[in-house]
Amino acid sequence: MVKISVKNLNIWFDSTQALKDVSLDIYANEILSIIGPANSGKTTFLRTLNRLNELERQFRMEGAVDYDGVDIHSLDTQILRKKTGMVFALPLPLPLSIFDNVAYGSRMHGIKDKKILLEIVEKALKEAYLWDEVKDRLSTSAFKLSGGQQQRLCIARTLAVGPEVILFDEPCSGLDPISTAKVEQAMILLKETYTIVLVTNNVKQAARVGTRTAFFLSGEMVEIDKTERIFTAPADDRTNDYIEGKFG
Amino acid sequence: MRNSQRSQKIAFSLLFSATLLIVVPVGLIIVLIIQKGIPAIDWQFLTDIPRKGMREGGIFPAIVGTLYLVAGAIVFSLPIGLLAAIYLSEYAKDNALNRIIKLAIVNLAGVPSVVYGLFGLAMFVVFFKFGASILSGSLTLGIMILPIIITASREALESVPYSFREVSLSLGASKWQTIRHIVLPNAIPGILTGTILGIGRAAGETAPILFTVAAFYLPKLPKSIFDQAMALPYHLYVISTQVPNVDEKIRYGTALVLLVLVLFMNLIAIVIRYQFRKRKKW
Numbered sequence: 001m002v003k004i005s006v007k008n009l010n011i012w013f014d015s016t017q018a019l020k021d022v023s024l025d026i027y028a029n030e031i032l033s034i035i036g037p038a039n040s041g042k043t044t045f046l047r048t049l050n051r052l053n054e055l056e057r058q059f060r061m062e063g064a065v066d067y068d069g070v071d072i073h074s075l076d077t078q079i080l081r082k083k084t085g086m087v088f089a090l091p092l093p094l095p096l097s098i099f100d101n102v103a104y105g106s107r108m109h110g111i112k113d114k115k116i117l118l119e120i121v122e123k124a125l126k127e128a129y130l131w132d133e134v135k136d137r138l139s140t141s142a143f144k145l146s147g148g149q150q151q152r153l154c155i156a157r158t159l160a161v162g163p164e165v166i167l168f169d170e171p172c173s174g175l176d177p178i179s180t181a182k183v184e185q186a187m188i189l190l191k192e193t194y195t196i197v198l199v200t201n202n203v204k205q206a207a208r209v210g211t212r213t214a215f216f217l218s219g220e221m222v223e224i225d226k227t228e229r230i231f232t233a234p235a236d237d238r239t240n241d242y243i244e245g246k247f248g
Numbered sequence: 249m250r251n252s253q254r255s256q257k258i259a260f261s262l263l264f265s266a267t268l269l270i271v272v273p274v275g276l277i278i279v280l281i282i283q284k285g286i287p288a289i290d291w292q293f294l295t296d297i298p299r300k301g302m303r304e305g306g307i308f309p310a311i312v313g314t315l316y317l318v319a320g321a322i323v324f325s326l327p328i329g330l331l332a333a334i335y336l337s338e339y340a341k342d343n344a345l346n347r348i349i350k351l352a353i354v355n356l357a358g359v360p361s362v363v364y365g366l367f368g369l370a371m372f373v374v375f376f377k378f379g380a381s382i383l384s385g386s387l388t389l390g391i392m393i394l395p396i397i398i399t400a401s402r403e404a405l406e407s408v409p410y411s412f413r414e415v416s417l418s419l420g421a422s423k424w425q426t427i428r429h430i431v432l433p434n435a436i437p438g439i440l441t442g443t444i445l446g447i448g449r450a451a452g453e454t455a456p457i458l459f460t461v462a463a464f465y466l467p468k469l470p471k472s473i474f475d476q477a478m479a480l481p482y483h484l485y486v487i488s489t490q491v492p493n494v495d496e497k498i499r500y501g502t503a504l505v506l507l508v509l510v511l512f513m514n515l516i517a518i519v520i521r522y523q524f525r526k527r528k529k530w
């Protein structure tokens with residue numbers, strides 16, 4: 001089942017073209033990994049899906065993105081963003097307590113009942129493998145957590161809103177191997193309930209968790225296929241070169 | 249190595265003497281005012297009306313008048329200034345017109361206060377027919393400190409990291425919710441700094457209240473915002489230049505009270521700001 005369908009997407013920031021004629025489908029309940037060297041347009045692609053790019057003044061786009069068959073521009077932005085959560089490259093806790101971070105989205109969507117909020121927060125923290133580490137100090141500042149914990153907190157905060165799709169932008173780039181393993185573990189379990197798009201510049205991570213993998217280069221999508229295929233028999237030489245570490 | 253150590257020393261002594269050059273005169277003025285003003289301060293001075301052509305008695309009506317004026321100015325200018333700052337920094341598009349508006353506001357902070365006084369006279373006293381009153385004086389002072397409050401608030405709002413806004417929006421919060429729950433709470437310390445500067449300016453200026461509210465001699469307390477009032481800076485001006493043979497200690501005592509009053513009001517804002525700073529966590 002196609003969850004998000006991207007058709008002939010072109011994106012410019014002023015005169016620099018960040019994405020060139022990208023077309024791909026994202027299926028429900030898959031982890032789609034996006035790999036590619038720096039400046040290949042991976043982040044730009046993600047931020048188009050939840051319309052975060054449009055905050056940028058110089059942003060211009062052509063082509064279409066359909067969410068469940070509906071053009072994202074005919075959806076309400078807030079509802080679209082509620083359905084497509086995002087986890088950023090750096091852990092970005094809001095300057096609030098652990099609890100308030102996770103409850104933030106729900107509160108903004110009108111949930112006030114303390115008991116319901118507590119349930120939501122607990123469930124999300126458990127899903128993000130953080131509950132046991134923070135359950136005794138929910139009211140302390142989120143900035144008191146370690147980097148890895150902060151990133152899992154951000155995942156919990158995203159989950160608490162009840163998204164259908166989660167966009168991860170290099171979620172482990174600032175983390176040590178153990179924290180990375182924990183985040184990956186969380187992602188693989190999340191696949192059961194969510195559709196995941198994972199941008200990563202760690203090729204091995206894509207191989208570990210991705211159902212399918214897309215390779216981006218200089219704003220173009222070079223190829224997309226089952227992860228095993230991309231890593232064993234890619235169709236394009238450039239994909240092979242990148243995976244083997246010949247550039248980027 | 250040698251050389252860098254020497255330039256290090258030279259830089260240090262230059263910076264240090266510049267600081268000294270600022271601190272010493274200010275310190276001297278304060279010491280002088282305290283030294284000469286303290287003898288005048290007693291219960292009667294603080295709570296009595298001026299007597300014998302302002303050569304004796306107290307300065308109570310002027311203290312009250314200044315408190316009213318400053319409070320009125322803040323009540324008027326803080327909400328408006330804050331709203332304008334939010335509009336300018338969060339909503340206004342970055343085009344030529346808005347850049348001119350922002351520049352104009354910054355420059356308004358430098359307009360001499362007597363100009364505001366004349367404006368207040370024409371606008372509030374004459375045009376709106378508020379007469380010489382606390383209302384006119386407060387509005388005039390409020391307009392004078394608006395640019396200070398807007399500029400400081402804008403800086404405070406803009407210093408809240410952009411990434412917080414992105415996070416909030418990405419969770420499906422609206423722009424206003426993001427401003428209300430993320431940007432504003434984290435900008436409060438900076439907004440209060442602007443307010444402190446505004447309070448100091450409003451309490452100390454003579455020219456804006458000269459034509460709009462200040463009474464030369466009014467030995468009773470104002471009953472409504474349409475009454476005239478005495479005010480400390482103007483009273484100080486009067487007893488220093490208009491009334492002959494006022495005892496020096498009364499003049500310095502008045503200056504001391506004005507100083508302490510401004511410090512006290514600033515202290516309140518500083519304490520609130522400190523409370524919020526403690527919570528600042530990035």
Ligand SMILES: Nc1ncnc2c1ncn2[C@@H]1O[C@H](COP(=O)(O)OP(=O)(O)OP(=O)(O)O)[C@@H](O)[C@H]1O
Pocket residue numbers: 013016017018036037038039040041042043044045056058201
């Ligand atoms: N807000 C922006 N304003 C201007 N140019 C931008 C903006 N965002 C991205 N770009 C440009 O678009 C191109 C693609 O950037 P993008 O961030 O999508 O790359 P990336 O693949 O995520 O790189 P990295 O691996 O370094 O994160 C770059 O040339 C970048 O300079």
Ligand SMILES: [Mg+2]
Pocket residue numbers: 042043044169
């Ligand atoms: Mg990126």
